[in-house]
Amino acid sequence: MSAPSHILGTGWVTPHGRSVHDVCEKLSRGETPPCETLEFADNAWPCYRVDPSSLPETQVFPRLRRSGHLSHFALGAAINAVDAAGLTEEEKSQMTIVFATSDGGVTYTRRFFAELGVRGPGAGSPLLFPETVYNAAASHIAAYFKSHREATAMVGDASVALSAMAAGREQLSSDLTKHVLIVAANECDAISAAGYSRWNFLRQSSGGPEGNIFSEGAAAIVLGPAQLGKPVITWCQEGRPYFSSQEAFNSLQEIFTCHDMLPSLIFASCHGTALQELEAQAINHPSVERIDVKKSLGEGLAFTAMAQVVAASHHVEMTSKTALVSVCGFASGTAAAGVSFK
Secondary structure (H helix, E strand, O other): OOOOEEEEEEEEEEOOEOOHHHHHHHHHHOOOOOOEEEEEOOEEEEEEOOOHHHOHHHHOOHHHOOOOHHHHHHHHHHHHHHHHHOOOHHHHHHOEEEEEEOOOOHHHHHHHHHHHHHHOOOOOOOOOHHHHOOOHHHHHHHHHHOOOOOEEEEEOOOOHHHHHHHHHHHHHHOOOOOOEEEEEEEOOOHHHHHHHHHHOOEOOOOOOOOOEOEEOEEEEEEEEOOOOOOOEEEEEEEEEOOOOHHHHHHHHHHHHHOOOOOOOEEEEOOOOOOOHHHHHHHHOOOOOEEEEHHHHHOEOOHHHHHHHHHHHHHHHHHHOOOEEEEEEOOOOOOOEEEEEEO
């Protein structure tokens, strides 16, 4: 098991904005961002989008001139987290980068393959292709900070954000690096919405209140050596497979009860899904306050899972309370995972 690691800085790019304090205030009040609509094959889904004007520094970075939204989101969150951590130029060049996403640069990928389908083999645009690979954002981040260390990309459902955290903590504990930047990002696209709707956790424009609103953005943390007043990750569970509702409940209950002391705050993840009631039953303790980040921020998979971590870290730093983050995968056979703070 990895030793405790400190969160030295956090940052995010959200439909609510980029200030961690201001966005957390909006989440606590239950505010929702402006809503747009995605359309595909006679279906429509509401979504929360990031305002591109909130990313001026990424738009002038030469490598991102032809990049999709995902890379802009990821770099923006990374810049905020590294600035908050106060790293020197030398420390930036020596930090390890772990990037997590649930579907990568899907907008550019869709456009690239649409060209192949219409114009035939060899017609794919070389301007679009670089952003179709999963590690594109990790590469841009490394280039921006002039990092010479490892830059890794991980792909999975929402729980991949915590898998990335676990990987980063392992790097720290093995003395391979002094600082680890962990970034998770997702972007909204109609074809993604169509696919995720098969798991019944996205809300359709024509449907009822079931499901959550599709969301996009990025969230990032910097892990490093002990620093007074900074939140400490005491435990990080990557993922426990489940193949039925009962197994999901057992995993959640084990996550919420495997600590010597109950946390003051639990950041829940199942809002708008079939697991919402099971998660509530597993938490079921009168002294624990439950915070549903996705109720206000929507469902952005890897992005919103890491946003839960950023929100939890902020609350712990501001209140000195203990916190636990719950992250559930969206399909049977995926994962329930957790991370705790003090």
